[in-house]
Amino acid sequence: MADFKIDDSVDITDVVCPVTFVKAKVALEELDDGQILAIKLNDGEPVQNVPRSIKEEGHKILRLVDNEDETFTLIVQKVEE
Secondary structure, eight states: OTTSOOOEEEEOTTSOTTHHHHHHHHHHHTSOTTOEEEEEEETTHHHHHHHHHHHHTTOEEEEEEEOSSSEEEEEEEOOOO
């Protein structure tokens, strides 16, 4: 993850779908265009749905890192519409 300058991060491991995407979207909305957000999410539905939904919103998925503890860190770059 050292390849990117992370501007902000959010941990959504304490919520379930569809609230996971809502929290990630709100965090992205607070960033400026081009800034990078690290999202910590659980394995299963969140890791399947959140990256897809963020991509559909037009943002750029930079990396998905397996934390090897049943969580993942999704690195996203905000893209203004």
